[in-house]
């Protein structure tokens with residue numbers, strides 16, 4: 001674990017179309033006309049081009065929090081509280097919670113994915129989402145995150161068990177960066193070579209995550225986006241800055 005505060009990028013994913021469960025919860029009727037965003041915390045803003053979906057913990061509690069008169073964020077209470085003290089809400093320290101529900105309600109909703117090749121993605125369930133880290137919402141980038149890749153293959157194998165449509169988990173990984181050793185799709189390559197079977201293989205996944213992170217950061221070159229051809233190490237803060245300038249992301253620390 002990191003000793004100092006962890007600097008995340010909080011990515012705003014506006015709800016484009018509510019899924020069936022969210023429709024029954026009548027969320028739009030309870031938010032005073034505000035635009036609603038799922039907000040995900042990531043350490044890899046440069047990979048947002050390759051989002052194929054986003055994840056929530058189905059049994060974790062999420063809230064809808066008014067940030068100002070125009071926008072409301074969906075995240076854990078813990079994250080909303082941190083945001084309130086980091087000046088992300090209109091009035092510092094104030095938390096205005098409009099609703100609360102389990103993550104399962106959000107599965108099947110479609111959200112806009114900032115900078116992604118796929119402009120809209122489905123919200124899907126992930127067992128390993130921790131309520132104590134980030135916002136409880138995780139962007140899924142199966143090209144570069146072994147956890148995301150393993151979870152998606154579990155979902156694709158048993159869609160009915162997870163309560164999703166098979167097509168929602170059938171989107172192929174999108175190449176974002178290239179490394180000399182692992183090519184254009186480092187996470188699927190590691191899953192294969194390390195024989196990782198599912199999201200339950202947490203020990204091997206931790207090892208794969210470490211390799212993918214270091215290889216991508218130190219040896220990767222961007223394949224897409226404004227900084228195509230640039231080293232990942234240099235592109236990473238630039239993509240983050242662009243996303244913040246476009247008001248599609250914020251700095252978030254914990």
Ligand code: A2H
Pocket residue numbers: 006041042043044047128129130131132133134135136137138139140141144145146148209213
């Ligand atoms: B990362 P750290 Cl491409 N529970 O974003 C579980 N995982 C969470 C989470 C939560 N509550 N909140 C965030 N995360 C994930 C992209 C990515 C990430 C890639 C590769 C590696 C990677 C796309 N998913 O993380 O424990 C988020 O996934 C590996 C470090 O604070 C976030 O960044 O170091 C990362 O874990 C934060 O993990």
